[in-house]
Amino acid sequence: MTVVLGLALGFSLSRRRELQTMRRVLSERDRARRLGTNKAQLQHPVVDLTRCLGCATCVAACPEEGVLELVHGQAMVVNGARCVGVSACERECPVGAITVTLGDLTDRDDVPVLSSELEAVGMPGLFLAGEITAHSLIKTAVDQGAAVGREVARRLASNGSSTSESPVLDLCVVGAGPAGLACSMIAQKSGLRFALLDQEQELGGTVAKYPRRKLVMSQPLDMPGYGRFKKQTYEKEELMAVWQDLARTHGLQLHGGQVLQGVERMEQGHFRVQTETHQFEAKHVCLALGRRGIARRLGVPGEDLHKVAYHLVDAHSYQGRRILVVGGGDSALEAAMALAEQPGNQVSLSYRQEGFFRCRAKNEERMKQCMAKGSVQVYFQSEVASITGDAVHLRMGNEVWALPNDDVFIMIGGVPPFETLKRSGVSFDSSQHQAVEALEEKGSGLTSALLTGLCCTLLALLFAAWHNDYYGLQDHLQPAHPKHDLLAPTKGLGLQIGIVSCVLIVFNLLYLARRSP
Ligand SMILES: Cc1cc2nc3c(=O)[nH]c(=O)nc-3n(C[C@H](O)[C@H](O)[C@H](O)COP(=O)(O)OP(=O)(O)OC[C@H]3O[C@@H](n4cnc5c(N)ncnc54)[C@H](O)[C@@H]3O)c2cc1C
Ligand code: SF4
Known part of the structure; x- marks a missing residue:
């Protein structure tokens, strides 16, 4: 009786806690809706509720607070705008119920229209890379920057690179964040004549602005000139040290303090990159500006003071x-x-x-x-x-x-630098985006789990039928049977089968513990 009362009390306390959490989450979601922060800025998770088991693995896996929460036993996006696109939820979900996506692009006017080579549609030779393409993450920025660098090198290899006397560069990279850096490293490696510009005096982009000792999460990434970053987390200072070292050892020169005003195509076919103080001419341009843009100013007297x-x-x-x-x-x-x-x-x-x-x-x-x-x-x-x-x-x-x-x-x-990009000929016309592809079925794994279960059951039945001469005997007669040493539940194979079965049952029950909020 005491045990039953204890269990009932435990259950009701746990349920109360669950309901309190749910009320908090629902009020947080209403607040996010009021503020407009429920909607994604870049990528965001989409939960397939027909598959979600409510295990909360995604909630625990997400490094940002409050993007995903459990409501009524299933995952829900509460603050989509806080998603930084790490996609840990997508990777960790055991049943493939989450997809991190840009959503319906035909609905968005903040995503540039680009070809699969990341070239601005209608502006051959003008490329975008990194977060400005609406894909966040350092790894994506590095991959895209490197891809643009390779594409430019490939085109120049077939059309001919410019001579060292020509004032026209092969490539002008604007933005020295991870995307611009990766693009420049490939350009350096391919022997291109290029310039790397940034409005800041140091490289690193957004990462340089992270708070001191911030832990940066990343999937393993290949940095041109360095190789593979193998760890999943780095301190901001570690990443910055690698990049600074890379720039030093490869003699990468940053033209700091160059605020981009626009890019213009000249009559000769190449581009003129106009900054507040300089002009650079280049056959190809890679804009890796990120999306933070230029800090909003107050416009009051004294704002230029050093403090x-x-x-x-x-x-x-x-x-x-x-x-x-x-x-x-x-x-x-x-x-x-x-x-x-x-x-x-x-x-x-x-x-x-x-x-x-x-x-x-x-x-x-x-x-x-x-x-x-x-x-x-x-x-x-x-x-x-x-x-x-x-x-x-x-x-x-x-x-x-x-x-x-x-x-x-x-x-x-x-x-955000959208106006500068539009002035430079980059289209943000949402009707030019290809209609979004339906989220792909990833398979919940249920069919294979059921098939595995069925096979295991059939194997167990076959095993029992095969040894029916032993299992069919009454309990008191089994010890005298020659197979007793092998099949008895207290020794040999029988004992091992028993242990494995118990472990599987406990593993199954652990699911209930993981499911509770
Ligand atoms: C708080 C926070 C936490 C994050 N955490 C992670 C994380 O853990 N893991 C992860 O993978 N990603 C994380 N990200 C995202 C990641 O930082 C970005 O996706 C990545 O830095 C994008 O790189 P990028 O090179 O495209 O742009 P950026 O790094 O933004 O670099 C753009 C560069 O362009 C320059 N620029 C912009 N406009 C101009 C102009 N007009 N003229 C000249 N130069 C210009 C800027 O000064 C800057 O140096 C986080 C982002 C934030 C804000
Ligand atoms: S990780 Fe768990 S809670 Fe999150 S979507 Fe997948 S099944 Fe649902």
Whole structure:
């Protein structure tokens, strides 16, 4: 009786916990719908509910928080916009119920129209590579960059490379993230005359902007000039060190501080790449610009001061400072909270809205705790009027006041480079995308599992029939039979069969434990 009551209590507690989790997830999903963060920015997982077993392997496998959750015992995409395309869910799902896809391209005007060689349709010689093609991940960026480099080298091998006297390069690569870097390494290896440009002074692209010691997940990838990255996770600093070393040893020159304005085809047939300060002429162009674009600016007096930054890499290097963070998204909140943890910092946050609407619930909760204990002072419905050497002037309604200040972080998002690309002749016309192919059936494995089970059962029955002279005997007569030493459940083969069967039963039951949320 006690055991039964104990089991009933355990079950009801576990069910209560399950329902609480589900209510939290459903309210998070409603919130994501309100904010528009339920929709994907790039790739996103699609769950085939007819196959999903509700084992939650995908939820555990995803490195990002809250993309997938279990609802009513099955996986559901809650915050599609947080998907960074790692595709761990797709790889780990035991029944192939998840596909990571770009969705219906005929519906999207933020995906460039490219040929299978990643060449802009209608602009032969102009290639795109990396995240700008709407496929995230370092591995994809490297693969695409290398593919463009190889394609350009192949075309030049058949049409002839330019001579060293010609001012026209073979290739101009814009963007020194993983895609641009891989493209440049192939160009270097193939002996092309090329230039690598970036608006920043260092290579690495988005990875260089990751927070200090961020763990980067990647499938094994082949970096031209280096070979295979075998591990699944690297610290940001490890990756950056490899790339910097690669650039040094191969004499890769980066033209830093070159903000791309546009690409134009000249009468002679080659391209002119126009940056804010220079022009480069090249037969082929690879735009590997990523999608972060240029950081959005406030446009207020004093914004050009050295103390103003648009991203935070290492909170530890700010201690004993008076800091203002501007913005209300996840990056702004995470930066403000990381800075508030450093000794001696006085951190304030200015946000135009009256509350936090565009951040994760968890960040909002943590920020409320920081506000309650006074480690971050938040000024809602405020905006920066101007910035001076030792202060920031904040405006709230008609009132403007000076806040003593040493550093300002403006984190109000970026302007994606779509307009620059359109100006350069890249089409984003969604009607030019090929209609999306139906998600492929991957097979749930159920048929093969049932067939294996059936075969095993038939084999067991055959085995029993074959030894019917022993198994058919009454229990007290079996010890006298010559097969007893082999088939008795306490020794020999009989014992081994018994152990294997028990292990299989336990393995089966473990599924129930994995299935609970
Ligand atoms: C927070 C976060 C976490 C991530 N985690 C992972 C992870 O764990 N694993 C993973 O595989 N991927 C991850 N990603 C995705 C990965 O970082 C990107 O897919 C990858 O960096 C894309 O490489 P890219 O070369 O296409 O573009 P980027 O790395 O974005 O590089 C683009 C370059 O172009 C330059 N540029 C842009 N515009 C101009 C212009 N107008 N003029 C001149 N230069 C310009 C930029 O300065 C930049 O250097 C993450 C992304 C983010 C934001
Ligand atoms: S991993 Fe499990 S929960 Fe996720 S989709 Fe596959 S079967 Fe469903």
